[in-house]
Amino acid sequence: MTTTYVIDGAEVTDLDSFWTVIGEAVNGPGGYFGRNLDALADCLHGGMGTPDDGDFVVEWRDHELSRRALGREETVRQLGLRARRAGPDSRAEILARLARARAGQGPTVFDWLVTVFEEAAPGKLRLL
Numbered sequence: 001m002t003t004t005y006v007i008d009g010a011e012v013t014d015l016d017s018f019w020t021v022i023g024e025a026v027n028g029p030g031g032y033f034g035r036n037l038d039a040l041a042d043c044l045h046g047g048m049g050t051p052d053d054g055d056f057v058v059e060w061r062d063h064e065l066s067r068r069a070l071g072r073e074e075t076v077r078q079l080g081l082r083a084r085r086a087g088p089d090s091r092a093e094i095l096a097r098l099a100r101a102r103a104g105q106g107p108t109v110f111d112w113l114v115t116v117f118e119e120a121a122p123g124k125l126r127l128l
Contacts, residue, residue, distance in 0.1 A: 009062030044121040070110035
C-alpha cells in the first residue's frame with residue numbers, strides 16, 4: 001500500500017518553512033527530511049522516514065500558493081545568502097545566477113525543489 005505524505009502549500013511561505021513542512025509531513029512534529037537540496041535528494045532515496053520498499057508519494061496540495069511564495073523574491077533572497085557564504089571558486093557563478101534571478105530569468109526555488117523530486121524520486125511528487 002502506497003504511503004502518502006501531504007504538503008499543505010499554504011504553510012510553505014519560504015524555503016525554511018518548506019523544510020519544516022516536509023520534515024513534519026514525513027517524520028512528524030519536529031521531523032527532518034532535509035535542510036538543503038542535496039539532503040532532500042538523499043532523503044528521497046530512502047531510509048529517512050519513507051517506507052523501505054520506496055512505495056510512497058508526496059502530495060503537494062495548493063502547490064500554486066507555494067509556487068508564488070518560492071518564486072522570484074525568495075530565489076533572489078536564497079541566492080543572495082548563497083553568494084555571501086560562497087567561496088571564491090563558486091561566488092562568480094552564484095552572482096551570475098543572482099543577476100539572472102533579479103532580471104526575472106532562470107529557475108525559482110520552487111523549480112529547484114521540483115527538479116530534485118524529478119531527479120531523485122521520479123513519479124513521487126504530485127502537484128495538486
